[in-house]
Amino acid sequence: MSPRLSGVVLALTVVVATLWLAATNQLILYIHPRYVVFTVIMAVLALAVAVASFATHPDDHDEPAPRGWRRILSFSALALTLVIAVGLVVVPPATLTSATVSSRDLNSTGAGAEVQSIDEAASGDDASFARFTVRDWASLLGQTSDPAFYASKPVDVTGFITSAGDDDIFYVSRFVITCCAVDAQPVGVPVYLPNWSDEHEVDDWVHLTGEFTSNPSSGSAEPLAVVPATVERIGTPDEPYLF
């Protein structure tokens, strides 16, 4: 292969991997769904131009072959990209986990801030609470910790388990994505389940129901926690992130 075409090979490799991920609905593990169409359009355009470049293989007699550091850089990137592309196809794409939660602030101001207003939630019914995600509850917890506000409001959420550093408390968590996995911010709701690690492991995906009460655990600073009625272990959802 001509060294001149190394960039086209790089582009082609990534484009094919991108289109494969899009076709198998796994591109949303890396980017926000709103960018999927744009990404696929760009990938198809790049594919068409790259194939045409290979087919016509225009000569450029003025163009010297890369030498020195550019040659090393070019071949390093080509090898690296091929490894990454093969990895994308061979190794199943995985979601972000609690390891990433530990390096980013859970329930920081940005991700879940005021996606739910207290006024609207105060007058909600059971059907509306059933649609609440971890992000909605985390948003409300960020605005009020008055136990009376949460009385008779059923919690029905799905998320993965993140340790709270307490034997009796864990967080049921999700990542909120704005553009791509790089900007993923974790949100979570504290759950009170004595000796939870006997039955569950960190990163297990669970579907739980219950209600908020004052946190019974003395080892946790969280004022409120969900006391679960049911905790059901489930597989990773098709859409693990919240958008």
Next chain:
Amino acid sequence: MPFVILGILLSIAVQEWVPDTWIVRILPRNPFARRAVISFLGVFLPVCECGNVPLARGLMVKGFTVSESMTFLLAAPIINPITIATTHAAFGWDGWILVARIVGGFVIANLIGWLFSLQHDQDALLTRRFSAECAMPHPHQHGGARVHRSLELFIRETSVIMPALFIGSVVAGAIQVLVPRSVLVTLGSNPLWSILAMLLLAFVISVCSNVDAFFILPFASTFMPGSIVTFLVFGPIIDIKMLALLRTTFTTRVLVQLTVVVGLLSALIGLVVNYVA
């Protein structure tokens, strides 16, 4: 990746399909006014900063001076509708952050453009390879010849941009994993250290300007507003990934000068906001 592809395609369009006189005709002749207008090209070409690199290369081949293309490169990621909308969505009008970002980006882009315009030999700012590309004649071609030439440009641009993008992204990702974010956050409450921490964070994280406001929003409660502005002004211009991409076009000496001056100006703007807000 999609923005880089878009940038390369726009670069090809500018070089091969837009008439030579079209761009030159609509820009003012006065260099200061010209750079000021160029600062707003991002409004019509809202490509992220990675995609702006091939586009800026195309503009230089088309006749932009190095300082003009630098003004475009620095301003376009900040002064474009997507970045402004996301910054407003994240911060609203709180703490002068949005205003300081737009004004700061404009001022820095034009100052840098002016500084590099003082260099008499503009070609000396470019790598030898790219300088040679700019010097190549570009005869008017039509039909099949123009398509042929566009494919040639695609091969050339991908061979330069794609390796730099991948190496830069891998290095940025590795450093993100290796440098604990908690180290940076502990510096956040000090007016000076918080700004330095944000410069470092922006340099390491290498996140696109279109979404960096959402990325940095969680830090708003820890860091002072001026340091947030520093992140939002410095990050779109200088980071690991961008330096790898810019090195395809500019000399190492230029990139060091650019990094130092932009860093100092971003820190100054942050200090002013910390003082005023």
